[in-house]
Every structure is written in C-alpha cells, then in structure tokens.
Amino acid sequence: GENVEQHPSTLSVQEGDSAVIKCTYSDSASNYFPWYKQELGKGPQLIIDIRSNVGEKKDQRIAVTLNKTAKHFSLHITETQPEDSAVYFCAASKVDKIIFGKGTRLHILP
Amino acid sequence: EAGVTQFPSHSVIEKGQTVTLRCDPISGHDNLYWYRRVMGKEIKFLLHFVKESKQDESGMPNNRFLAERTGGTYSTLKVQPAELEDSGVYFCASSHLGRRNTEAFFGQGTRLTVV
Numbered sequence: 001g002e003n004v005e006q007h008p009s010t011l012s013v014q015e016g017d018s019a020v021i022k023c024t025y026s027d028s029a030s031n032y033f034p035w036y037k038q039e040l041g042k043g044p045q046l047i048i049d050i051r052s053n054v055g056e057k058k059d060q061r062i063a064v065t066l067n068k069t070a071k072h073f074s075l076h077i078t079e080t081q082p083e084d085s086a087v088y089f090c091a092a093s094k095v096d097k098i099i100f101g102k103g104t105r106l107h108i109l110p
Numbered sequence: 111e112a113g114v115t116q117f118p119s120h121s122v123i124e125k126g127q128t129v130t131l132r133c134d135p136i137s138g139h140d141n142l143y144w145y146r147r148v149m150g151k152e153i154k155f156l157l158h159f160v161k162e163s164k165q166d167e168s169g170m171p172n173n174r175f176l177a178e179r180t181g182g183t184y185s186t187l188k189v190q191p192a193e194l195e196d197s198g199v200y201f202c203a204s205s206h207l208g209r210r211n212t213e214a215f216f217g218q219g220t221r222l223t224v225v
Contacts, residue, residue: 004152034213034214036216041218042218043114043116043203043216043217043218043219044153044201044216045216046213046214046215049213089152089153096158096165096205097155097158097166098143098203098214099155100145100152100153100154100155101152102150102151102152103152103153
C-alpha cells in the first residue's frame with residue numbers, strides 16, 4: 001500500500017545551522033509533495049510544497065528537493081531560528097488523498 | 111476568512127461511551143478530510159468527503175466510527191462505543207475541489223482521550 005517514510009524522528013541543531021529532513025514514498029503515481037509544520041496546540045500548516053514536474057523549490061530559508069526516480073524528497077532549512085522548533089511532516093499525494101510521514105521533531109538549540 | 115474549526119478541542123471519555131467530533135471546513139471547500147494521529151505515529155488518513163459524498167473511507171478503522179457530512183457543509187465523526195486505542199488527535203482538513211492537488215488546510219485538532 002501507499003507509504004511514506006520520514007527520517008530522522010528527532011533532530012537537534014544549533015541555532016543558525018541547517019536542518020535536513022528526508023522522506024521516501026512508495027507510490028510512483030504520487031505527484032504532489034507538501035510539507036507541514038505543526039506547532040504545539042495547533043494543526044499542521046503547509047510551509048512549502050513541490051509537484052512532480054519540478055526538482056527543486058525554494059522559499060526564503062526553506063527549500064525542497066524531489067528525486068522522482070529514487071522516490072526521495074527532502075526539506076532543507078537554512079539559518080535556523082528558535083521559531084523553527086516544531087514537528088515537521090512530509091507527505092505524498094495523488095489526486096486528493098494525502099499520505100503523511102511519521103513526523104520529525106526539530107529542536108533548535110540556543 | 112475563518113479557517114477550519116474543530117470542536118471540541120479536548121474530550122475525555124470513558125471506554126464504552128460515545129463521542130461526536132465536529133468539523134467546520136472553510137466555506138466553499140468541497141473536499142473534507144478526517145485524519146488521526148496516535149501518539150508518536152504518523153497522521154493517518156481516515157476518510158474523504160467530496161461535498162456530502164464519501165469519496166474514500168478506506169482509512170476508517172472499524173464500524174465503531176461513523177462520519178457524516180449532511181448538506182455538504184460541516185462534518186461529524188462519531189465513535190461508538192469508544193475503546194482505549196481510539197485515543198489520539200483527530201484532525202479535519204478541507205480544500206478546494208479540482209483536478210490538481212490543492213492545499214489542504216487543517217483545523218487545530220480534537221484531542222480524544224479514552225480512559
């Protein structure tokens with residue numbers, strides 16, 4: 001069945017350093033890959049997404065890459081700040097159903 | 111514009127009782143989804159409505175769960191009778207209907223604890 005694997009489950013980085021979260025997906029028909037950030041007491045919020053016809057997308061300090069052949073995609077956060085601390089979920093979707101990874105808890109250390 | 115709202119935000123019930131969760135999607139969004147996150151695990155798909163019709167309910171755990179979306183507006187998810195393993199955070203999301211994937215907006219979730 002459809003599956004999304006996400007690593008690592010927990011990540012601690014020094015403020016100002018970069019953070020990388022990696023995901024793989026199983027369904028080759030997936031064509032949309034959103035990333036969500038969940039802060040305490042809130043629902044997941046979309047921070048960036050990428051479609052299967054694009055290999056890379058950047059939005060300020062956040063970038064996503066997609067390797068369709070290998071079915072890998074990843075999130076890169078540069079110059080991390082305290083407010084980046086949260087749980088991040090990758091996801092893969094075809095048509096309208098979204099399959100999520102297990103999440104990565106990102107800690108930004110002072 | 112109001113976002114996706116869910117009620118209640120927290121619910122603690124005893125095993126065997128009934129609980130009904132409510133989701134009000136963003137106005138005009140025909141897609142409505144229910145998801146659940148059990149502690150430490152992935153956000154798991156439960157079901158998908160397009161307007162008032164169930165498009166995909168493959169993620170519903172068993173027949174103790176009943177989702178409705180009468181009139182194609184708000185949706186309810188009823189758990190009857192609740193079991194301990196039903197504890198988790200239930201999220202609702204909504205999006206526009208379209209041929210391409212569109213952004214799904216999530217509510218803040220309902221934390222359900224069955225004791």
